[in-house]
Amino acid sequence: MNISHFRQKVSKKKQFVYLFIIPVIFAVISLIIRQEFGPYWLGINSDPEYAYLLNFLNIIQFQTPGHTDHPGTTLQVFGAIVIQITYFIQYLTNSVVSNITESVLQNPEFYLITVNTILLLIITSCLLLVGLVAFAFSQNIALSLLLQLGPFLWTPLQESTRVRPETLLLSLTxxxxxxxxxxxxxxxxxxxxxxxxxxxxxGLGISTKVTFIPMILVIMLLPGWFQKGLAIFTTIVTFFITTSPIFSQYPRLFNWLTSIATHTGHYGSGNPGLVDI
Known part of the structure; x- marks a missing residue:
């Protein structure tokens, strides 16, 4: 009986170790793809990375971001925090002699890579947590590994190498x-x-990119109208809190979104309508 119990314990430990494999593979593949794609200044790699980089600086300087299309405010705040910490570490080690704005403008690729690396670390950690939580509840290693395979499609892998809202949405998802x-x-x-x-x-997801809105259907799983209403209210409050840095840009943002929703062309252009058939 003791031997059987010991074997079961060893088996669970092995399964526990398996849950680290997929996140590590994901991170390695992402780093390889990032290397193959080249620098962020190269061609389409710069869109929207450099726009976000400049708005990271706007947040740092307590200026209203000029890029609010997604709206992407959570990423802008996140990037600003990462850049400030990175600069502070360099300052303590005497690695920089310029101010933070000059440092970012002189070394934009370094800061973009740093932000992406932190985002990738968070994505990998969340992927690991998905497996650990699933295994803790279900004790089913196959199910746990299957849930970790979700991001192993080309689009998520590609997005994990970027600095744009979709990269942050991978973690929130x-x-x-x-x-x-x-x-x-x-x-x-x-x-x-x-x-x-x-x-x-x-709320965090929608303030990162409005295409996250369909995920509010998750609220339908909640029991009772009180909890559903509470979740909706919290979503709205979180959205407005996290987008508060672009408060003055709300009219522009909502006009932009309305234009996209009510016109058939790209980015709010074309004839009025929902779909151009």
Missing amino acids: QVLVILLLFYLYSERARLPKFALAIGIVL
């Missing part, structure tokens, strides 16, 4: 998966605080 796992397997996740957590993630 994984966080949403983790929350759903708690909802499916834990009765405690049926409490109102779970609705708050869902709302926060959805």
